[in-house]
Amino acid sequence: MSALPTVRLKGRLNSPHPWVWRTRLEASSLPRRAEPGALVRVVDGAGEPVGLGLLHPHVSIGLRLLTRDPAEAIDAAFFRRRFEAARRLREDVLRLGEVGDAYRLMHGEADGISGLVVDVLGEVVRVDLFARGLARFQDELRAALEALYPGKSVVVRADAHSADVEGFRVRPRPDDPTRTEVTEHGVRFEVDLREGHKTGFFLDQRENRDFLARLVRGRSLLDVHCYTGGFSLHAAVRGEARQVVGVDIDEKAIAVAKRNAKRNQARVRFVRADAFPYLRDCLRRGERPEVLVLDPPKLARGRKERAEGLRVYGDLNRLGLEVVAEGGLLLTCSCSGAVSEEDFLDVLRRSAARTRKELTVLRVAGAAADHPVGLHVPETRYLKAVFARVRSL
Ligand SMILES: C[S@@+](CC[C@H](N)C(=O)[O-])C[C@H]1O[C@@H](n2cnc3c(N)ncnc32)[C@H](O)[C@@H]1O
Known part of the structure; x- marks a missing residue:
């Protein structure tokens, strides 16, 4: 994790909200060449670790915290853990399998990943990205969902408004299903x-x-x-x-x-x-x-x-x-x-x-x-x- 650039916040972070406004980022700490959407280590004004997040210093949500554990690896296994917890809520607690074959698996921040929406729609798992940083993790997102829902097709899209604001694109794959x-x-x-x-x-x-x-x-x-x-x-x-x-x-x-x-x-x-x-x-x-x-x-x-x-x-x-x-x-x-x-x-x-x-x-x-x-x-x-x-x- 030491290879990740570090971004410092102004003061302490007391809220569990995963967004950090751009104005709360210490400008002098911003890595010069970090691509918008880069994964960064986050520390507070006193240098205490806050976690890991996706940096986008050009938009109002300057940072989206992904985890409060600075040692957690952000890989397919990370996404899979979040998806498994979300799936247990839908299938074991809400028992949505008894209602039909479609449910929202990930509802953004409420399910622990800011900017990520995932719907299970019959034989398709549809991913919508609202954050540029997540577009860099398309392969990991796909791998985690394919492992969790074998046999279903995973389709990844960018929310059009967010893609405009945050400046990113997601290319559809030629074999993506067009209906379900x-x-x-x-x-x-x-x-x-x-x-x-x-x-x-x-x-x-x-x-x-x-x-x-x-x-x-x-x-x-x-x-x-x-x-x-x-x-x-x-x-x-x-x-x-x-x-x-x-x-x-x-x-x-x-x-x-x-x-x-x-x-x-x-x-x-x-x-x-x-x-x-x-x-x-x-x-x-x-x-x-x-x-x-x-x-x-x-x-x-x-x-x-x-x-x-x-x-x-x-x-x-x-x-x-x-x-x-x-x-x-x-x-x-x-x-x-x-x-x-x-x-x-x-x-x-x-x-x-x-x-x-x-x-x-x-x-x-x-x-x-x-x-x-x-x-x-x-x-x-x-x-x-x-x-x-x-x-x-
Ligand atoms: C939130 S969706 C409705 C969802 C629907 N009730 C359902 O359960 O699937 C809003 C819909 O309003 C339609 N819409 C937008 N502007 C409209 C207008 N001026 N007159 C009629 N429909 C409109 C859109 O095409 C869209 O299908």
Whole structure:
């Protein structure tokens, strides 16, 4: 380990958070020729060892600590130990194998590796990198996952936004699979690994899809931002909803959703449309679904976008509240980490007041349990899913 360059922090490091802001790095200690993303030894201002981390002095997260043990080797065995612990949590504790063949194995900092997301999606293990330093360990990551999941294909990708910010690329391999299939509570989904959103499938909504399916029997459902049909298909197949319509702006997602309906022999109408005009048309035509789902993409990526994000959440939810039938149910979601649960509930409170509705909240949920939250890492908590009954005042 002595060959690694050493980086000194300003002062002591008291937090268990694995990020160290660039401003906390002692500039004089930065190795002159270290490539951004290099593995370094870290010591505090007094020279006491802190651990090992990935250095990127040009971005705001200047250092991501990988281990507090300065003697630990960062190799395939290191990653395998973390993966094994994460797998035990998913399979032995949460028993997700009984639910289906897909789960989130690594949820970044909450599972002990900052910047790393790994989803098991049927026969594929999909790795998404959010940190340049991890791109240097692609071979070790692959080796550890191939050993843990023999027979599955490991696909490694860079998160597009992080790759831009941190300046790295991950080249797809020519033999990478482009699609896979997953089963969740018996409902089957095709997953597009090349052009799908995020890792290809929104595993974080699993428990919310399950809860919604329990509320829709005999009711009509409008699933806005349906992607490949997650809520729609659970409602139609398991929930026995009377009528289901799914709407999404992405043509490719709608094509996959239609194939997913066929796979499950489900009667769902999938429509390619923008949520806002579609909801306005519903109002004009007097179509009032008894259950409405709003699950837009991240509308605020960081603090700078928070105010604008809150405005759009307000516009969308006001429209949704006008559309949903009297006494109906609304499931409204926000996956913006920059918008807190309190912020989001406040948006809903204001939207209800503006539309003269009363909301009775049945549940405020988050992401499924395989997306754990590191208590000292608030960034790992991002999804808000509010289930509410809607009545006019
Ligand atoms: C968070 S995903 C929804 C995930 C989905 N509920 C599921 O369980 O798989 C957000 C979706 O919103 C869609 N979207 C983004 N902007 C939209 C718009 N203006 N109108 C309709 N859909 C939109 C995206 O294409 C994406 O599929």
